[in-house]
Amino acid sequence: MGQSLLIPALLVLAVLSALHARVVAYDAFVRGAREGLETVVSVAPYLAAILTAVALLRETGLMDAAQALLSPLLTRLGLPRESLSVVLLRPLSGSAALAAVSEVMHACGPDSRAARIACVISGASETVFFTGSLYLGAAGVTRSRYAVPAALAAYAAGVIAAAQLV
Template identity: 40%
Template structure:
């Protein structure tokens, strides 16, 4: 019974919205078309920011700069208890969600999901944000030029999530 509800949740939701609109005497189809137009316009405004972020992430990865930075930072991250194998995820996640997913998949395939490294990577994936992507896309498309304290607050939040993920993973293992 529950599986039928889960499979039918989107049609049920659409039917509910259309029914509510008809009851409230709203031109549902016209509103839908207007929303699609707005969505396409938003996509066109956001696309350059997404493209720039994807190019920057790929340049960083393919140039070897990421690997060099990991080798340089390995002693420091080992000091705080972060496995150096997770460092690429920590560095890529603020830049690109899809890049981070690729790195995460690599970590889980190599070390397993139930190892300390796999658990730390899983918690980081679930608790951190694609900061630079989010800032560039959302604030860029909204025309915000001065981000003020947004970047520093987001970086501090990600660092806190990193420390907490290490503590939780140690408690689990």
């Protein structure tokens, strides 16, 4: 129940801080909303590509085969098999994970355990490989040492935590 208040509270906080900083709240909101809409438009082509690929994997039964193959491991971790696609795609691409989460919701219903776990995993992690290559590339790093293992271990810990928490 208390969590329903979060978003109204966030808006109140944002408006109050705008008033405090003497910013015209309405204009600032509209500028931000425009950026939000631009973001949606800019990810649409990626979503089209990824959802096509995910639909292909599902319709041809390849996803089922992969889930069946990995289901002993998933069960041991407490993960529903439907969440496999999200677990695998999340470190690679944000829009792919978004597409996969929406697939799970579609297939299992938004309040199913699989869909909730998919949401928690997706919300609690980042695109490890994209962020990693972006940041290391910007710094001209060629010897990344323990960066990738540490980031992936942290991701795995988050996934296992999500399975226990939901």
